[in-house]
Amino acid sequence: LRSRRKRLLVATLVLVLGFLCIALNASWKYEFLAPGPLSDSHAQLLQRTSDSAPSTSNRCGACHPAGKSSPSEWAASLFGVQTSSSASAATSAYDASQTQLCLTCHAEKLSEFAALPHSLPVKQLATVTEQTQGSHGSVKHGRQIKTNDAGEIACAVCHQEHHGRNHHLSMLTNQQCSNCHQSSFDDFARSHPEFHNWPPQQRSGIVFGHEAHQFKHFPSRRRNFDCVDCHGGDSDSEIVSIRGYAQCAECHDAAISIATTDGLRLLQLPLLDVAAFEPHDIAAFHWPEAGQGSFDGPLEPLMFLLLLADKEAEPICRAWGVDGDFYDVDPDDAQAVQRAAILALAMKRLADDLATAPEQTVQTRLTQVLGADRSFDASSLVSALPPDLVKLARRQWFGEDAITIDEQDPDTSGTSEKAAGWHVDDATLRIWYRPIGHADPVLQACIELATIHTTDSAVSAAQDRLLTSPLVSQCTVCHRASRGTPPTWNSPPSDLQASFTKFSHRPHLVLPQLRDCQTCHQPRETAAIAVSAGQDQHYDATSDFLTIKKQTCVACHTNNAAGESCLQCHNYHIHAAPRFDIR
Amino acid sequence: MNTSSGKKTMKRIERFRVRRIRNLLTTIFAASAMLIVVRWQQNRLSNSAFSSGYVLSCILLFLMAFHWRKRIAFLPLGNASTWMQVHIYLALLSAPLFGTHIGWSLPSGWFEVLLASLFLLTFANGLWGLYLTRTYPRRLAQCSQQYLYERIPAARHQLQIATRSEVLLAVEQHGATTLADFYTRQLAAYLEQPRSFWFWLMPDTQMRRRMTRELAGLNRYLTDQEQEVAERLFRTIRVKDELDYQHALQWMLKMWLFVHLALSYALLLCVIGHIILVHAFHGGWR
Numbered sequence: 001l002r003s004r005r006k007r008l009l010v011a012t013l014v015l016v017l018g019f020l021c022i023a024l025n026a027s028w029k030y031e032f033l034a035p036g037p038l039s040d041s042h043a044q045l046l047q048r049t050s051d052s053a054p055s056t057s058n059r060c061g062a063c064h065p066a067g068k069s070s071p072s073e074w075a076a077s078l079f080g081v082q083t084s085s086s087a088s089a090a091t092s093a094y095d096a097s098q099t100q101l102c103l104t105c106h107a108e109k110l111s112e113f114a115a116l117p118h119s120l121p122v123k124q125l126a127t128v129t130e131q132t133q134g135s136h137g138s139v140k141h142g143r144q145i146k147t148n149d150a151g152e153i154a155c156a157v158c159h160q161e162h163h164g165r166n167h168h169l170s171m172l173t174n175q176q177c178s179n180c181h182q183s184s185f186d187d188f189a190r191s192h193p194e195f196h197n198w199p200p201q202q203r204s205g206i207v208f209g210h211e212a213h214q215f216k217h218f219p220s221r222r223r224n225f226d227c228v229d230c231h232g233g234d235s236d237s238e239i240v241s242i243r244g245y246a247q248c249a250e251c252h253d254a255a256i257s258i259a260t261t262d263g264l265r266l267l268q269l270p271l272l273d274v275a276a277f278e279p280h281d282i283a284a285f286h287w288p289e290a291g292q293g294s295f296d297g298p299l300e301p302l303m304f305l306l307l308l309a310d311k312e313a314e315p316i317c318r319a320w321g322v323d324g325d326f327y328d329v330d331p332d333d334a335q336a337v338q339r340a341a342i343l344a345l346a347m348k349r350l351a352d353d354l355a356t357a358p359e360q361t362v363q364t365r366l367t368q369v370l371g372a373d374r375s376f377d378a379s380s381l382v383s384a385l386p387p388d389l390v391k392l393a394r395r396q397w398f399g400e401d402a403i404t405i406d407e408q409d410p411d412t413s414g415t416s417e418k419a420a421g422w423h424v425d426d427a428t429l430r431i432w433y434r435p436i437g438h439a440d441p442v443l444q445a446c447i448e449l450a451t452i453h454t455t456d457s458a459v460s461a462a463q464d465r466l467l468t469s470p471l472v473s474q475c476t477v478c479h480r481a482s483r484g485t486p487p488t489w490n491s492p493p494s495d496l497q498a499s500f501t502k503f504s505h506r507p508h509l510v511l512p513q514l515r516d517c518q519t520c521h522q523p524r525e526t527a528a529i530a531v532s533a534g535q536d537q538h539y540d541a542t543s544d545f546l547t548i549k550k551q552t553c554v555a556c557h558t559n560n561a562a563g564e565s566c567l568q569c570h571n572y573h574i575h576a577a578p579r580f581d582i583r
Numbered sequence: 584m585n586t587s588s589g590k591k592t593m594k595r596i597e598r599f600r601v602r603r604i605r606n607l608l609t610t611i612f613a614a615s616a617m618l619i620v621v622r623w624q625q626n627r628l629s630n631s632a633f634s635s636g637y638v639l640s641c642i643l644l645f646l647m648a649f650h651w652r653k654r655i656a657f658l659p660l661g662n663a664s665t666w667m668q669v670h671i672y673l674a675l676l677s678a679p680l681f682g683t684h685i686g687w688s689l690p691s692g693w694f695e696v697l698l699a700s701l702f703l704l705t706f707a708n709g710l711w712g713l714y715l716t717r718t719y720p721r722r723l724a725q726c727s728q729q730y731l732y733e734r735i736p737a738a739r740h741q742l743q744i745a746t747r748s749e750v751l752l753a754v755e756q757h758g759a760t761t762l763a764d765f766y767t768r769q770l771a772a773y774l775e776q777p778r779s780f781w782f783w784l785m786p787d788t789q790m791r792r793r794m795t796r797e798l799a800g801l802n803r804y805l806t807d808q809e810q811e812v813a814e815r816l817f818r819t820i821r822v823k824d825e826l827d828y829q830h831a832l833q834w835m836l837k838m839w840l841f842v843h844l845a846l847s848y849a850l851l852l853c854v855i856g857h858i859i860l861v862h863a864f865h866g867g868w869r
Contacts, residue, residue, distance in 0.1 A: 001732075001733070001837065005841055005844070008841055009845060012845040012848055012849055013848055013849075013852065015849075016852045020852065020853070033692070033693075034693075034694075035695050036690065036691040037691060060864070064866075066863035066864050067864070069863070074859050074863035077862070078862045098865075099866070145628050146629070146867065154867045155866065156865070156867055157866075158628065161866075176626055179627050179628050
């Protein structure tokens with residue numbers, strides 16, 4: 001009996017060992033050894049790789065360094081023994097960690113600090129930890145979790161694969177989050193700290209008064225004020241900061257259109273009393289007939305800035321200031337006439353330069369005026385200015401043919417002046433620009449030029465004139481700008497992925513009681529006061545709405561209702577490290 | 584004398600009862616402690632599968648050591664009874680630990696399924712063996728005569744020869760052809776042929792009752808002399824049934840252990856393979 005039992009055991013061992021040897025050397029060994037199906041996303045990715053390269057039978061090697069080694073090397077590595085083949089493979093396979101292989105695909109979305117706690121640099125995390133101590137519960141980082149020498153946590157610590165196609169790879173329990181966050185988390189209502197700044201209270205930079213629009217502007221136009229008109233938010237779309245200018249255009253386009261009629265003047269020749277030159281022994285020069293008469297004509301701020309770069313004109317410009325006008329020139333005052341002539345010649349030189357190379361001229365002159373340390377890209381300002389247009393104006397006004405025109409004469413007839421773009425007006429002797437409407441690139445460049453900080457009083461005065469001009473002030477009503485404060489053109493997209501807290505309106509809007517936005521977003525009293533006081537615009541550094549209190553969320557976010565998992569509202573990986581904030 | 588023997592029996596039963604309750608409570612406590620530790624590790628984001636896996640492996644090795652211990656009986660490693668108790672309760676403890684190790688869900692990988700199946704089969708086989716070792720000896724003790732397993736075929740053969748001789752003698756002396764016909768037709772096959780598969784698994788007296796009934800049915804055709812021979816044939820039928828019954832019970836007692844050992848060694852090999860794999864393919868830092 002004993003010998004039979006021994007034979008049976010030996011047979012069993014041989015059978016099992018034989019089967020395992022066959023399985024480990026068969027073509028289907030990875031399918032046999034895989035502990036379970038991959039999650040959907042990874043499975044699809046590997047399937048696609050296999051489809052595109054059918055020869056790639058070793059799919060395990062895509063994620064596991066050991067997948068590129070042999071079974072004997074697996075056994076050897078367990079005991080720290082290096083076989084001859086594993087020694088050569090060591091550099092290629094075992095040197096790479098599984099986390100590094102994860103990041104070969106995921107590095108694009110995650111920062112270079114992906115494997116560090118919260119994907120933040122150590123110092124940055126320390127700063128956040130220090131700031132949140134007390135208010136968010138005391139935090140200890142990395143003491144409990146196994147890390148490598150660099151303090152990095154392996155991806156597999158949290159993301160467990162091979163648990164089936166529908167397994168949620170990012171699922172973590174509140175207790176697991178509490179591993180680092182020492183303050184105990186029993187439930188959301190009792191344990192979570194009060195919200196301090198949610199939603200984030202900083203303004204987008206675009207001036208908009210919700211109350212003024214709701215109670216003043218919309219009623220005056222007999223329009224219904226509905227939040228979702230501008231912010232979206234229905235069963236198919238997420239709430240956004242704003243949908244774009246299209247929502248505002250209906251009312252604001254008309255005002256913008258009126259303001260742009262006068263246009264932006266780049267060059268405006270004055271009326272010169274050329275007869276006054278001779279009595280004061282001033283050499284005559286050619287001046288267009290339409291520009292002859294009693295001294296008259298303002299110094300346009302943009303032209304003024306360009307003239308400041310002219311050595312001869314600069315002292316006169318500084319003496320006159322941007323508010324100076326040829327109308328103030330006394331024909332009997334030799335010095336005044338002399339100055340007027342110098343300025344007129346400087347304008348002619350400016351026309352010459354613009355006709356030759358408009359972009360380079362503007363760039364060079366503005367750099368000279370603003371200083372080399374204040375960068376300004378003039379390309380947007382005059383990129384659309386056709387050089388031939390200026391050449392034609394120069395030939396018609398000054399009658400000189402030194403500069404040839406390459407193409408057919410641009411259309412300078414009066415009918416085209418209603419169209420957007422650069423124009424030459426021979427009657428008023430001006431080169432001017434008519435904006436295309438909202439978001440005009442030339443006007444944007446002009447406002448950016450006007451907001452560059454400078455200590456030069458003459459330049460500052462010209463910038464102020466630009467900002468307060470009817471055309472530009474139409475823009476700065478919403479896109480607030482001042483000298484030293486550049487304008488904000490677009491409301492920045494809500495990049496909640498870059499912060500610790502995330503929020504999606506969509507699942508909340510399913511509840512009928514939450515479809516009224518004011519259930520959560522209650523207006524601040526100051527906003528209401530501003531409207532009642534008749535102010536058109538209310539704007540300060542804070543939002544029009546009160547911050548949301550935790551109590552608002554507590555009613556639904558319980559374990560048995562909407563859930564109270566940390567990961568419902570908080571991101572672990574903070575992607576854009578430079579922009580993170582604490583919410 | 585009877586009273587004192589009864590008291591001793593009662594004391595022994597009481598001692599067994601206390602030991603069983605103590606061991607069960609200890610097992611439950613150990614299982615609860617391990618589940619708490621595993622849960623605590625999961626909350627710490629530690630890989631609890633490693634700790635539970637290694638504890639399971641150690642338990643498996645210790646359970647197998649019960650088999651190896653028999654080979655080194657000369658060493659003072661405690662008596663077999665204690666080892667048996669530890670073996671039983673450690674095996675019981677391994678079940679919840681195994682459940683925790685696999686996350687209380689059925690594995691889906693082929694190798695994992697093989698491993699889990701081997702564990703579950705070994706565990707179930709062990710439970711069955713426990714049932715057998717607790718009930719079959721009692722059933723064997725109820726038999727009128729005890730036979731050694733190895734001697735049962737010989738005893739059966741002797742019975743077969745003796746019966747044949749007796750029937751032949753009866754024919755010669757009394758012309759008892761009725762009994763000879765019965766022997767040729769049914770009894771010889773009953774004595775010679777092995778019992779059915781189901782009898783080996785669940786021995787019963789169905790065949791014995793049928794044979795007895797058949798023989799009893801012949802009674803009215805038998806002479807007085809033949810009836811004396813028939814009486815001895817009744818005894819032969821009972822003895823043969825007892826031999827088969829004891830053979831089946833003892834075969835089962837030995838066979839489950841064969842299967843248990845075979846499964847255990849197969850499980851051990853797969854566990855070694857599993858350990859190598861998880862160390863090679865785990866996703867943590869090396």
